Amino acid sequence: MEKIIEAKDVWFHYQNEDFEEENAPIKQVLKGISLDIKRGEFVAVLGHNGSGKSTIAKHFNAILTADKGKILVDGIDASDDEKLFDIRQRVGMVFQNPDNQIVATIVEEDVAFALENLGVDPLEMRERVDNALKDVGMYKYREHAPHQLSGGQKQRVAIAGIIAMCPDCIVLDEPTAMLDPIGRKEVMKTIKKLNREHGVTIILITHYMDEAAKADRIVVMDSGKTILDGTPKEVFKNVELLKSVGLDVPQVTELAFGLRNNGIDIPDDIITEEECIEEIIKIIEKAGK
């Protein structure tokens, strides 16, 4: 499959701004990340706060530039200033706080913001804005003011503002962290729909294991490096490793892990409730015979 993003040995550090001396402490956030994202993939990125997952995400659309290493977006070098807007049009970003990414006072004008910046013709713009709003299910709220909406609705407006650009890839940086369960479900449904029906590549940074379990692939980061990369089944198997870097696994995986520790023969790659139920029944039935 074609690669939409290629990161090769990316290093990055933040300079602590509070210190003015020359030898200010350096915080090395990324320590040689190499990562390929394929077109159409749904990738979840896990890692505790400060593991560097947001920092690498900001490299994917040239908000940050690597100290060392290379990022290619659809074959374009992300450090090329001339191509900045080509890159940002291909990789859109949605952030945690829905309030702090909505610019306009009316929903549809906010969705149009990126298109206005790109100089899209007003007639075409109208169509793309309407389609984007319909895709996230917010069309009937198009004339509302943002502060009249719930958190989940605001976040869907933010997503519409990105998909109006028709990007190849959307990076979502903890989009559900500030939402209630209903808002979380709305946003997850929207993300999955965009991935399955429109073939948009999704990179979802999250703290919620149940959200990550729905991805095609999970990348786990810890102190600036990727430590695990594979399907949810392959990744969640590593219960002890994940716990040691401050992460959780789905409850059913943990249960299976506990059962195995007690000598029960149950697969170590259970991540859904259905699998768990099925396997437990198998064990009980086998014993009954």
Add this chain to the structure above:
Amino acid sequence: MAIIKTEDLTYVYSAGTPFEKKAIDSLNIEIEEGELVGIIGHTGSGKSTFIQHLNGLLKPTSGKIYIDGTDIWQDKQTTLETRFKVGLVFQYPEYQIFEETVYKDIAFGPKNMGLSDEEIDKRVRETAKLVEISDEQLEKSPFELSGGQKRRVAIAGVMAMRPKVLILDEPCAGLDPKGRDRILDRIREYHKEYNSTVLLVSHSMEDVAKIATKILVMNNSSIVCYDEPPKVFGMADEIAKMGLDIPQITKVFNALKEKGYHIADDVYTVPYALKKLLSYLDEKGVKLDA
């Protein structure tokens, strides 16, 4: 005697306008001293309005609130004293931090209570220790701390007032799993250390299940139930219908029961689920490594 008692507590927003809405509707509840109560309910269920009544920030449209047996609205003095008796930690409390040092920020509440300098110092240091903020960090600017640390400082600011009742609104919102567990752990520690009543508001049944001694479920401006966790998790289906998340493990055990494998009704944490499942399997004759 109940530490918190409400009688037909009702609150109406924008009364007399077309936007009139009952946020809470004749709540009657008694909460005993020393409980650690988890309050769950979706956005708009009335839980935030309810907790803001308990320390007198909102005045009920009708009904009464008794804290420690006293009607908190009987006179102005009592209302003011209630603010110190019932400590309220809002959502994202780190956004209320304002002092130059962590120490001063934790001391803000106790200072407003008019305590002596020695008492303030004692409380600040004790509380900082409880929430795992080091002496060195106490002298730092709160704005230099990490998100999780700031959150703990802000919670300490209310804990240092040693309220008889401590209420926390979504204390874990937006934190990673490690940060989440750490906060819950600190709250449990505080509850144990000072034997005070703690109310914990959350969307997440899973978080609440980890530490609560009782659970209060709210829906549509009313109380659905107030009981011990096993009993509440027994009604998982009803709770799911209210738009709340049920722990994955609870769903699994309920589904097993439906299929005729009745292992337990009250499962909501993994260790407990494991224990129950293992003894069930043992009974069925499955060989286990002891």
Add this chain to the structure above:
Amino acid sequence: MLKDITIGQFFPGNSIVHRLDPRFKIVITGVFITFLFCAENFYGILFGMLFVALTVLLSKIPIKMIFKGMKSIIPLIIFTSVLNIFFIEGEILFSWQFIKITKEGLETSLFMILRIICLISGTSLLTYTTSPITLTDAIEQLLSPLKKVKMPVHEFAMMMTIALRFIPTLIEETDKIMSAQKARGADLETGGLIKRAKALVPILIPLFVSAFRRAEELAVAMECRCYRGDEGRTRLKQLKSGGKDYIALALSLFFLDVVIFFNCIF
């Protein structure tokens, strides 16, 4: 509660006045102000009042709203009339010690009061019938020739838009911070001026910190959506002018002529 404060005085509606091109509305308001200041006698002012009355009728804004808007300018009216009544020389109607009231003084002050009333009610009609955001767009377009002389017109309009967008958010936030500090025993209601000013510190600092954080995040989000200032920018909503706008403008210019004509004949 703070939430109840309404910002801007926009009164939503779908009348012909609401539907006029906002750019034209601004120009017409300009013409209106000009003719009020051109008017040298009562006939001119009466004509101005007629103009306001007609527009109010067409806009379907309740008269009550207009009167409500007047309340805030009562001190101004009193101040002007006092100044005019006592300090204009002329035919003395009444005098006591050093206080003199003249016929000219009375006339001028009545004239001034009417002029102020006209001015305020006429201009507030602009904000009553135009949403703040449309008004910002219109101002940006009207001032766009100034871009040639390097005036940051677009930037100014963008700042206005963002301010309008964040006012409700920040009001809500202020409410929350106030509750949180009250819960920590902060006393915001009692004490003298200095004590009260000091009590604001625990509210203002968190508010500023949060506003800066929001600004930073918003800036990144705008960059992600390819914001690069005015360069090559198009707009979703095009301001459109049509026949009704030209008629309205012509009408207001006609009124201006009449006023000037009145100045000459009376």
